[in-house]
Amino acid sequence: MRVAPLFALFFCFLTGCQTKEEVKFDQYVAEGYALYTIHCANCHQENGRGLAGLYPPISKQYLKDKTALACMMRNGLVGSLVVEGKAYNRAMPGNLTLKDLEIAEIITYVGSRWNDEKTITQTDSVKSALLKCDN
Ligand code: HEC
Incomplete structure (x- = not known):
């Protein structure tokens, strides 16, 4: 009898077949979603599409640079910005209460x-990114 596949099946039944890293990723996404709802959704909306002309949609364009993302969450963002072809020029307030871990979770969530x-x-x-912010 081949035992290995049976064992693997049982193991997957217990763990959902996820690696430690995958479990951690899911946790970050879940925490990040909760934090996004509290700290970001009032402007960018739950669906990330923003609010007509006032708040830009969360755009792929700005999700690549994790340093810039961490900095804008902590310190805010000012100046004009073109997002998906539309210009915005309204200040995004910084959030000094967000811990480094929480910023990491929000970045993981919005990126996913x-x-x-x-x-x-x-x-x-996030910690080292925040040392490089120029705002
Ligand atoms: C009070 C409203 C407000 C809140 C709260 C807010 N933002 Fe913003 N956000 C803005 C505005 C306004 C801009 C555009 C700033 C500009 O024009 O320079 C912006 C820009 C951005 C951008 C870059 C452009 C884009 O839309 O992709 C990202 C990414 C972003 N915000 C993410 C977040 C995240 C994540 C949070 C929560 C931690 C958050 N924002 C909280 C108003 C807000």
Whole structure:
């Protein structure tokens, strides 16, 4: 009798077949979603599409640069910005209450939802990104 496949089946039954990293990714996405709802959705909306002319949609264009993302969440963003062909020029307030871990979770969430990313943004990389902000 071949035992290995049976064992694998049982193991998957217990763990959902996820690696530790995948479990952590799912946790970050879930936490990130909760934090996004509290701290971002009132302007960018739950669906990330923003609010007609006032608040821009969360755009792939701005999700690639994790340093810039971390900096804008902590320190805010001012100046004119073109998002999906439309110009915006309204200040996004910074949020000094967000912890590095929470910023990492929000970045992981927005990246997974609006840029099909499958990787975690780690707290350490948020920490070092925040040292490089020029705002
Ligand atoms: C009070 C409203 C408000 C809140 C709250 C807010 N933003 Fe913004 N956000 C803005 C505005 C306004 C801009 C455009 C700023 C500009 O014109 O320079 C912007 C720009 C952005 C951009 C870059 C452009 C784009 O739309 O892709 C991203 C990404 C972003 N915000 C993410 C977030 C995240 C994540 C949060 C929550 C941590 C958040 N924002 C909270 C108003 C807000």
